[in-house]
Amino acid sequence: MRPFAYERATSAEDALERHHDGAVYLGGGTNLVDLMRLGVEEPARLVDVAHLPYDEIELRPDGSLVIGSAVSNSALAADPTVREGHPMLVQAVLAGASGQIRNLATVGGNLLQRTRCSYFQDAAKPCNKRNSGSGCPAREGEHHNLAILGHSQACVATHPSDMAVALAALGASVRIQGRAGERTIPIDELHRLPDNEPERDTTLEAGDLITAVEVPALGIPSRYRKVRERASFAFALVSIAAALDVEDGVVRDVRLALGGVAHKPWRAWRAEGELRGAEAVEESFVRAAEAELAAAEPLRDNAYKVPLARNLIVRTLMELGGVRES
Amino acid sequence: MTDRLESRDKVTGQARYAFEYQVENVAYASAVQASVGKGEVRSVDAEAALRLPGVLAVLSCEDPPRLSDTSDGELALFQSRTVSYRGQFVAAVVGETLETAREGARLVRVEYATETPDVTLRADHPGLYKPDKVNPVFPADTGQGEPEDAFRNSAVRVNVTYTTPAEHNNPMEPHTTLAQWHGDGSLTLYDSTQGASFVQATIAGIFGLDPSQVRVVSPHVGGGFGSKGTPRPNVVLAALAARAVGRPVKFAVPRQQMFATTGYRTPTIQRVRLGADADGRLNAIFHEVFEQTSTVKEFAEQTATPTRVMYQAPNRHTSHRVVALDVPTPSWMRAPGETPGMYALESAIDELAIAVGIDPIELRVRNDTDREPESGLPFSSRNLVACLREGADRFGWDGRDPAPGVRREGRKLIGTGVASSTYPAYLMPSKATARAEPDGTFTVRIAAADIGTGARTALGLIAAETLKADLDQVKVEIGDSSLPRASVAGGSAGTASWGTAVVRACEALRSELNGLVAGGHGGSLHTENGSLPPEGVEASADTTAEIKARDEYARHAFGAQFAEVEVDADTGEIRVRRMLGVFAAGRIINPKTARSQFIGGMTMGIGMALMEESVMDAEFGDYLNRDLAQYHVPACADVRDIDAAWVEESDPHLNPLGSKGIGEIGIVGAAAAVGNAVHHATGIRFRDLPLTPARLLREL
Amino acid sequence: MYADITLVVNGMEHRLSVDTRASLLDVLREDLGLTGSKKGCDHGQCGACTILLGGRRANGCLALAVAHDGADIVTVEGLAQDGRLSPVQEAFIEQDAFQCGYCTPGQLCSATAVLDEAERGWPSVVTEDLGSDPSLDDDEIRERMSGNLCRCGAYAGIVAAVRQAARKREAAQA
DSSP states (O other): OOOOEEEEOSSHHHHHHHOOSSEEEESSOTTHHHHHHTTSOOOSEEEEOTTSSOOOEEEOTTSOEEEETTSBHHHHHHOHHHHHHOHHHHHHHHHSSOHHHHHHOBHHHHHTOOOOOTTTTOTTSOOTTTSTTSOOTTTTSSOTTSOSSSOBTTBOOOOOOSHHHHHHHTTOEEEEEETTEEEEEEGGGTBOOOTTOTTOOBSOOTTOEEEEEEEOOOOSOEEEEEEOSSSSSSOOSEEEEEEEEEETTEEEEEEEEEESSSSSOEEOHHHHHHHTTSBOSHHHHHHHHHHHHTTOOOOTTOTTHHHHHHHHHHHHHHHHHTOOOO | OOOOTTHHHHHTTOOOOGGGOOOTTOEEEEEEEOSSSSEEEEEEEOHHHHHSTTEEEEEETTSOOOOSOOOSTTTOTTSOSEEOSTTOEEEEEEESSHHHHHHHHHHOEEEEEEOOOOOOOOTTOTTOBOOSOBTTTBOSOEEESOHHHHHHTOSEEEEEEEEEOBBOOOOSSOOEEEEEEOTTSOEEEEEOOSOHHHHHHHHHHHHTOOGGGEEEEOSOOOOOTTTTSSOOHHHHHHHHHHHHHTSOEEEEOOHHHHHHHSOOBOOEEEEEEEEEOTTOOEEEEEEEEEEEEESSSOOOOOTTGGGGTSOOOSEEEEEEEEEEESSOOOOOOSSTTHHHHHHHHHHHHHHHHHHHTSOHHHHHHHTOOSBOTTTOOBBSOOOHHHHHHHHHHHHTOTTOOOOTTOOEETTEEEEEEEEEEEEEOOOOOOEEEEEEOTTSOEEEEOOOOOSSSOHHHHHHHHHHHHHTOOGGGEEEEOSBTTSSOOOOSOTTOHHHHHHHHHHHHHHHHHHHHHHHSTTOOOGGGTTTTOOSOTTOEEEEEEOHHHHHTOOOOBOEEEEEEEEEEEEETTTOOEEEEEEEEEEEOBOOSOHHHHHHHHHHHHHHHHHHHHTOOBOBOTTTOSBSOOSTTTSOOOOGGGOOEEEEEEOOOOOTTSOTTOBOOOSSTTTTTHHHHHHHHHHHHHSOOOOBSSOOHHHHHTTO | OEEEEEEEETTEEEEEEEETTOBHHHIIIIISOOTTSOOSSSSSSSOTTEEEETTEEEETTTSBGGGGTTOEEEOGGGSSBTTBOOHHHHHHHHTTOOSSOSSHHHHHHHHHHHHHHHHTTOOOTTOSOTTSOOOOOHHHHHHHTTTSOOTTOOHHHHHHHHHHHHHHHHHHHO
């Protein structure tokens, strides 16, 4: 690991001022320290933002939440108001990592964790995300757990977060302190598809500091389900965050997002559009799932993710809606 | 039901492992791995590393450190410019601190002349050859009768190919050495090893020392599963580094580097052909194996050998073909041979049972034999059928609907499966001493290893029994090459081999005491009349001659594994709901730790069945998923209702303890039982491990 | 680059100058000689380094020491009180919840925290009803202990040990 200076920020403004010349923000460190030890991240300075006063969860009168970016994953999942109002978010957080990692990990850091693509994590191999223009060996190499949607010639990586998938389905917004002041953007606009700039995971600019995540009220049944290669403590092959409101046999509202399928949490806008107003029966769910996945471009060894995602969408919606098999 | 003797040390953090010895002025080593899959090192530029404050030395082939014996290419570090596989150690940096050594290693620039590595095992690889022997000393091929004709003329035939992937042992403690040279030219190695005596002999040879000048200390070892059964490059690297800087040096192989340098199980391609009559009586058995080794040294896994042991059939053929690829060198991993071999054989037997239309337990019973089929030797004991029957009873096998793919609970498909287990009962020469101390206690000494097996406790129980003493009167000293020479903790032979030496030493001590003590009581009564000399009385034993003189028998443990699985029809996720192993392994010395050994093996078998797979990167030539986030071993949530039991077995032909090994048989057959249950659940036969959602979803 | 920090470990205060790159795990093991906490992977993937950091379990290998100036830490060496094993330690011995012992310190710290987390009503991903306080049944224990890998395969004993310690704690509170 390259030597680095360590500084502790005292405020968001202070953090921004310190963020220059190869500085990187440090939250819980659970991914950053891991990547530094691999030689994938080589910051000259760490600006510790874990102690900034963004460690509160605020429940607003309309049922929406403001979650500080320094809130630990554990604290978020244990919070009674979040458990009551946003169970899908709690399940997503608890499906990620392990108890001891969730104690260290922060909400802001979770959103900004990097892909677990094997090539990205091996500093001795080409990777466009790590070393722009060096190539993407994953396309022809090992990619059984990489993207089926929205990938590019340059990059087939997936975003590893579970929490972000739930936040995407919930239509959360991200509050950012930047050099030009504070702004709030939909989470769907935070993470990006790789296109020809896979080195950029997000739309954040240099120095931007996530200070909070705003989550609208939900009020309809929801759940998060994650499929992985062992029963716990593994990244998703495919995961789903879903919420469904059925009234008189008709879908009144639906939220769907998929994890493990793309460079960003994949909000299934197309499927949601198909479903709103549709009859809440298995056929509708299948139709919606297939509409969403029509855009899938599986690689040689990850085509299984297409039926997996389809099955997850259909099954999760049926369970949420109490719909019987037809 | 005896607690581990070292249990308090282990739960309070006081048990010391190799990296944890406190020595003065210690430095740290970090290794540089080849970043090409095949080629030559053109140059090693250590300048930047050496400029880093705190870097003490850089070792590489630019200035090959002197070694006396370079015959083992895995251990002949920095002697040659040849890169035989990606990840091979090509340089090492010694630094004042862990961070300095690591950063120094990052700064070493190595230039290569590169060639394209050949890393993919195929059954039609032109480089396949018949090895002279398979591990350790078995013939590569065997045959009997006219198997081709017999197979062709059989009423029922199974002709199938199974594959198993490369798998890595992944003990929780990485391969670690703390090396310390002394002023008199002697060397102390605190080493993470399964065999202190073997490391002592090997390192003495490599460094041109007399074995008495090398001391290997390893009282606690954080698992090995075979990968610490032979010295790995870490021990040589630490000793070289310590010699270069004139200070003690510590080196723990980082987890990622373990995937190239500390051994693994070869991938296998196995073609099994079974021919039987309409009642399921086997007439022909073929087991043809294709596997890999490296270009550095040959390791030919004995994958088909269990097929030479398991079932009767007048016509038989087994063979092993190996290809030397540009890959890391494979080695022992828990039950090498039996583990992959019995996966294939016991899956094929299940297929035969279905083809014949009889219960898979009944099929195995019909093909049981009281003589080892290929050698013709009588079994010293064989209780396979008893294990199958006992297991069927405990598991609730009776009344099982054999129809595959018909049981559902919601979206879950449910199935059960069975498979046999076997593992040889080896016995290896060892020495031991037993001492009667003046204070009325006893001390037993042997350079055995407790890598988590419970060996220390078992040897204490064995000594106490032989001496007719209480366990708390017996002190057991192991894990140190300065103790009487012992065989490796491998081949499930530890307790039997070391226990035999301990029994003989204790018996010899009793005879001496009987001569000394008036009244001739001997044993634990030896101090009552104060007739012991002040230095105590010591007796020793060497079992070499005794083992050589044994009658010829086929000595094997057997077992039966049962599994119930649920398969999620939507996602292809498999969970093992219940698993039971019943074993016939001679006398069980300590039921408490024995049960843990069996269950531990079965747990690793769940991993083999469902998730373990080292993925070879065909382009770059290394195992790609080289950490514990990508190489999945079972987590706590993967292991639900699991239990092990054993049948009483008295076998006079083994050793004075009547024990067979128990460390490996628990994994043998486990993956087949799970796979057979998955077939029962889904109606689909998957023949390539592991059974991941990706594989299942292609068929479900 | 070095920084001066203070750590309180098992009740003892230590003033240290640490390399900014050093993890809490390495500081404990190499600087303080507290080698009970183990290094299995150095990347937060095995849990052998689990310690109690400010009363919460955490991977010592992922925590930079410099970022935890002033932290209150309990390691496996601090679980026993006055030479008396904790109920979790006792249960691990009784249930033979370890073999090689290398993952054991992390398992013990993790298990100690699991009891505490359950008492606080923290849910896990297998908790059916997020509105109620979960009780530590075997499925809950298995999920909560899954951040601590054990290659010897002592999970059956580990679950039994955590269950035993949990029941003991419940009985003491009843």
